[in-house]
Amino acid sequence: MxxxxxxxxxxxxxxxxxxxxxxxxxxxxxxxxxxxxxxxxxxxxxxxxxxxxxxxxxxxxxxxxxxxxxxxxxxxxxxxxKYLRTNEVLKLIELTKGYGFYPHFYTYNTIMSEKMIFASKNYNEWNKTLPDEDKINIVICSSLKDKVLEYNGKIIKMVVASDDGIGINELRNKIQNESNFSVVSSMFPNSFEVMPCGTxxxxxxxxxxxxxxxxxxxxxxxxxxxxxxxxxxxxxxxxxxxxxxxxxxxxxxxxxxxxxxxxxxxxxxxxxxxx
The missing domain is CATH 3.40.50.1000 (HAD superfamily/HAD-like)
Structure with a gap:
């Protein structure tokens, strides 16, 4: 049974x-x-x-x-x-920005990015249908590096998406070669998610x-x-x-x-x- x-x-x-x-x-x-x-x-x-x-x-x-x-x-x-270490988060920001992408980093209840695009944009639209107590906290900031330091030790994952499918695949392959990350496809087209190793x-x-x-x-x-x-x-x-x-x-x-x-x-x- x-x-x-x-x-x-x-x-x-x-x-x-x-x-x-x-x-x-x-x-x-x-x-x-x-x-x-x-x-x-x-x-x-x-x-x-x-x-x-x-x-x-x-x-x-x-x-x-x-x-x-x-x-x-x-x-x-x-x-x-299980959380990404701060040095891992900073490394992911550097790798992602090298391709001109806008990564999104997540805690259990917050999304943060430097631009309202893809994931944050979708959640922002969804928030409009939800009561205040159920809304997802969205943080759009000028410096993602500074912002993630405020959430030191509480970043669960990164999601990156782009209309540049070739660039996304190149970045995914590069990150997958790092042994301290787990990488899977995301629910959005031309996107993937990065979590702590073993996740x-x-x-x-x-x-x-x-x-x-x-x-x-x-x-x-x-x-x-x-x-x-x-x-x-x-x-x-x-x-x-x-x-x-x-x-x-x-x-x-x-x-x-x-x-x-x-x-x-x-x-x-x-x-x-x-x-």
Missing amino acids: YKMIAMDMDGTLLTDNKQITERTKKVINLASKKGVKIAVCTGRIFASARIYAEAIGAKTPVIASNGAYIRDKDTNNVIYE SKGNGVKVLADKYNIPPEEIICVGDSENDISMIQYAGLGIAMGNATEEVKMAADYITDTNENEGVAKAIERFILNN
């Missing part, structure tokens, strides 16, 4: 218009009532992911920032946290599973993108969405329906509720 399910958010739990369907909420809550531990596992920062985790209605720990930050949304207890959704799921004393073979992980592969491979049952990339589908044990057709709900019904 499966005792835990970890779900990606964008392209998995959420529809294309960033909603969780009523059927999906109902099915997740039925699984929770059966004693199955529910977790959302996302590249989003905690402050962003928490809003959707609340919408589910069940007790749902959040594995945020691709596994770098894990927090219980109901108790606000931080279960796990992954797979490790995040393991940390939470160890807390609950649940072995991998009793875990289901569901996702659609590159950053989901590590948890899909870790789980006893790794499930790819019907809209997943081919790489994710190759790594999975089972392929469910798409995020637009309630693939998460159908997978939970098949492997948890009907067993």
